[in-house]
Amino acid sequence: MTSDTSVGVLVVDDDPLVRGALTLMMGGRDDVTVVGEASDGRECLDAAARLRPDVVLMDLRMPVLGGLEATRALHRRPDPPRVIVLTTFDADEHVLGSIAAGADGFLLKDTEPAHLLEAVKRVAAGEPMLSPTATRSLIDRVRTVAAEDRTSGARRRLETLTDRERDVALAVGRGLSNAEIAGELHLSVPTVKAHVSRLFDKLDVTNRVQIAIVVHDAGLL
Structure with missing residues (x-):
């Protein structure tokens, strides 16, 4: 962390307006500090190595290197930052892909500012955070896998x-x-x-x- 009480955040998005809005939202706070910005996954990797943020707010669709690939690369590093995927897309494959890549959180860009700030602090403390739609996607997927396992197991027994x-x-x-x-x-x-x-x-x-x-x-x- 940037201090004993402040969470250092790296904002990663190819849209400068989004980066600006997120930086402005977190500006002037004692508990969260934006330590840098990046416009694509490659810049993110370089900035993360240089700035050592506690949390990365990661967009998914970016040029040069996408958010999933950047998250995966960060996750392979020793003592990696926490990653919150922040996107407009909540499809199942994005939720599952983000978590598989090593993300600690998945939120939509229309998340209320207060909830986003709370998520940043909680993820920095080691607590995963998912949007309600992401949570539902995971529950549905687990149920589907469990049902598929039951079906295949029952069929093997009947064979x-x-x-x-x-x-x-x-x-x-x-x-x-x-x-x-x-x-x-x-x-x-x-x-x-x-x-x-x-x-x-x-x-x-x-x-x-x-x-x-x-x-x-x-x-x-």
């Missing part, structure tokens, strides 16, 4: 079954009783019970509801 066992599993998933399964598949009830017992072992479950869950997760219901 261990014989064709007949799979038929019985699907019928169990539909809520049919052993007698109903026997009638539908032209099997005896004892044979159906034997298949269900093998399903418990092969699918590593302990009851019929869990069989149904595996079938559901595999996308077969």
Whole structure:
């Protein structure tokens, strides 16, 4: 930091009006100080090495070197500054790409000044900060990945079954009783019970509801 109480900030944006507005917003404060500006990612890397800011406010789309590439390069350095990506774009790929590159925060340029200043201080202290839309993007992505993992895992488990066992599993998933399964598949009830017992072992479950869950997760219901 620039002092015991002030956070040093490097403002990086190819639009001089944006840089000027951000610098003006943070001017005259005791707790946040703009130590420099840069108009592209290459200038950012040079300025960060020279000025040693605590936090970099990083635009994404810039000439010469973009914000993601610059963030990634900063993150590889020893004792790198914290990076807050500040952009007009909140698409999922920008959120995920920024965090993967090493950003500690992701905010939109229309963020209220007070919230932006608070974010700068909190990120400097080691606390990540995301806009509400960025947080939602991450939650949705995690849920999607988890669902994909459940689906692929369930399908792998069902691949261990014989064709007949799979038929019985699907019928169990539909809520049919052993007698109903026997009638539908032209099997005896004892044979159906034997298949269900093998399903418990092969699918590593302990009851019929869990069989149904595996079938559901595999996308077969």
